[in-house]
Amino acid sequence: MEIDARGLSCPQPIIETKKVIDKKVTSLSVLVDNIAAKENVTRFAKAMKYEVVASETDYGWKLDLKKR
Numbered sequence: 001m002e003i004d005a006r007g008l009s010c011p012q013p014i015i016e017t018k019k020v021i022d023k024k025v026t027s028l029s030v031l032v033d034n035i036a037a038k039e040n041v042t043r044f045a046k047a048m049k050y051e052v053v054a055s056e057t058d059y060g061w062k063l064d065l066k067k068r
Helices: 012-021 035-047
Strands: 002-004 027-032 050-056 061-067
Touching: 002 012, 012 027, 012 035, 027 035, 035 050, 035 061
Parallel strands: 002 027
Antiparallel strands: 027 061, 050 061
16 A cells, blocks of 8 residues: 655644555555654654655655564
């Protein structure tokens, strides 16, 4: 599953990520285009016991989340 949170300002990327995590998915990707969203989604995902791997892309970052 992939969430495209590009163009969204905080806290919207976290809210969109939480909606998916609440469905008990074990892995997902979140696309963000600003550093605040990258840091906030990463912090939230780690608090929810997901491992996060961030990779820089042409549009910002892709955050791959996987349940520990």
